[in-house]
Amino acid sequence: MLNNVTYNFDENVNRVGTNCAKYDGLDRYFGYEDLQPMWVADMDFKTPKCINDAIIQAAQNSLYGYSIDSDDVYESIVHWQKTRHNWELNNEDIFMANGVVPSYSACIEAYSEVGDEVIVQTPVYPPLFKAVTANNRKVVVNELKNDNGYYTMDLEDLKSKITPKTKILCLCSPHNPVGRVWSKQELIELAKICIEHNILIISDEIHSDLTFKEFTPLASISDDIAQITLTLNSAGKTFNIAGLNTSYAISKNHEILEKFKKEARKREIHSVNFFGYVATKAAYTHGATYVDELKIYLQKNIKFTLNFLKENAPNISCFNPEATYLLWLNFENTNLSHNEIKTKLLTQAKLALNDGVSFGSNGNKYFRLNVATNEKALKIGLEKLAITFK
Numbered sequence: 353m354l355n356n357v358t359y360n361f362d363e364n365v366n367r368v369g370t371n372c373a374k375y376d377g378l379d380r381y382f383g384y385e386d387l388q389p390m391w392v393a394d395m396d397f398k399t400p401k402c403i404n405d406a407i408i409q410a411a412q413n414s415l416y417g418y419s420i421d422s423d424d425v426y427e428s429i430v431h432w433q434k435t436r437h438n439w440e441l442n443n444e445d446i447f448m449a450n451g452v453v454p455s456y457s458a459c460i461e462a463y464s465e466v467g468d469e470v471i472v473q474t475p476v477y478p479p480l481f482k483a484v485t486a487n488n489r490k491v492v493v494n495e496l497k498n499d500n501g502y503y504t505m506d507l508e509d510l511k512s513k514i515t516p517k518t519k520i521l522c523l524c525s526p527h528n529p530v531g532r533v534w535s536k537q538e539l540i541e542l543a544k545i546c547i548e549h550n551i552l553i554i555s556d557e558i559h560s561d562l563t564f565k566e567f568t569p570l571a572s573i574s575d576d577i578a579q580i581t582l583t584l585n586s587a588g589k590t591f592n593i594a595g596l597n598t599s600y601a602i603s604k605n606h607e608i609l610e611k612f613k614k615e616a617r618k619r620e621i622h623s624v625n626f627f628g629y630v631a632t633k634a635a636y637t638h639g640a641t642y643v644d645e646l647k648i649y650l651q652k653n654i655k656f657t658l659n660f661l662k663e664n665a666p667n668i669s670c671f672n673p674e675a676t677y678l679l680w681l682n683f684e685n686t687n688l689s690h691n692e693i694k695t696k697l698l699t700q701a702k703l704a705l706n707d708g709v710s711f712g713s714n715g716n717k718y719f720r721l722n723v724a725t726n727e728k729a730l731k732i733g734l735e736k737l738a739i740t741f742k
C-alpha cells in the first residue's frame with residue numbers, strides 16, 4: 353500500500369461467482385476456466401466508498417422503479433468536466449443514456465444513412481467498427497502509424513479516403529488500445545480536415561480521467577470544433593461502475609444533440625439505471641481523491657510491468673501508455689505466428705488477454721494486457737508470461 357493514501361488498491365477482492373464477465377465469463381469467451389483474467393477493461397479494485405454509500409442509501413427505500421434524470425446529476429457532470437478537464441459545459445449540452453457502446457451505435461444511425469462511410473482508426477476498441485457494419489454502413493479504415501510502438505494519426509491516408517459518402521469519423525480519445533493521449537495539436541489537425549469535409553466526429557472519451565499527461569476534450573478546443581462534435585463519456589471506467597450501464601452524450605451543437613436524443617429514444621436507451629444516476633452523481637461530486645490515488649497506483653503497475661518485461665521477456669515489447677490501464681503488447685519478436693502466441697497464452701501461461709486481431713488486422717501478433725489489478729496478482733501473471741515467452 354502507498355503511504356498517505358485513503359484507498360487500498362492492494363486488497364485482493366474475490367470476484368468469482370458474482371456474474372462478472374472478467375472471471376465468470378472465462379469459459380464462455382476463452383474456452384478455459386482456469387485462466388488468470390487480464391482482459392476486459394474493468395478493474396479488480398473496489399469502487400470508492402462515496403459511491404457505495406450512495407448506492408446503499410438509495411437502496412434503503414427498497415424500491416427500484418423507473419427513474420428519470422434530474423438537474424443535479426447533470427450539474428455533477430458539468431462540475432467534473434470543468435474541474436478535471438477545464439471544459440465549460442451547461443446542463444443543456446448533456447444527455448444521459450445506457451452506455452457508451454449503445455450510444456455510439458445510435459450515433460451511427462442518427463448521423464448517417466445506410467451505405468454511408470464511417471472512418472475508424474485501427475487498431476481500436478472493436479465495438480467502434482462493429483456498430484458501423486451492424487447498422488449497414490461501411491467501415492473505412494484509417495490505420496494509425498506505428499513508430500516503434502508509438503502510434504500517431506496518418507492524416508494523409510485519412511484525406512485520401514474521404515469521399516462524398518464519408519459522414520462520420522470515430523475518434524477514440526484517449527486511444528484504446530494504443531494508450532495515446534492525443535495532443536491538442538493532433539486534434540486540431542484532425543478536426544480541420546473534418547470541418548473542411550463536413551464530417552461529424554464522435555469522440556469516445558470514456559478513458560479521459562485515467563490520463564497521465566494533459567488531456568484535451570476535443571470539443572473544448574474551439575467553437576468550430578464543438579459544432580461538429582458529439583462526445584460520449586461515462587463514469588464507468590474511472591470508478592469501476594461499468595456494470596451500471598450509464599453514460600452521457602455531450603454536444604454544444606444542440607441540433608446534433610437533439611438528433612442523438614431522438615435516436616436514443618427510438619432505441620429505448622435513455623431510461624437510465626436507477627443506481628447509475630446515483631453512482632454517477634456521487635462519483636463526480638466526491639470521487640476526485642479516488643481518481644488521483646488510482647492514477648498513481650496504475651502508473652506504478654505500468655512501470656513495474658514495463659521493467660519486468662524488459663528484464664524477463666525481452667521479446668515482448670510495449671509502449672509506455674499515456675492513459676488507461678491497458679497495455680498493447682507486441683509479440684512480433686517471438687517469431688511465433690499469431691495463433692501460436694494465442695495458444696501459448698491460453699494453454700501454457702494460462703492467461704486471458706484480449707486478442708489483438710479483434711482490434712483490427714494491424715493487431716496481428718499483439719495482445720492487450722489489463723494491469724488494473726493488485727500488485728501481487730499482477731506479478732503472478734507477469735511471471736507466467738515471462739516463463740512462457742522467455
Ligand SMILES: Cc1ncc(COP(=O)(O)O)c(C=O)c1O
Pocket residue numbers: 393450451452453454477524528556558559586588594597598599
Ligand atoms: C473506448 C471504449 N469505449 C467504450 C467502452 C464501453 O463503454 P460502455 O460500457 O459505457 O458501453 C469501452 C470499454 O472498454 C472502451 O474501452
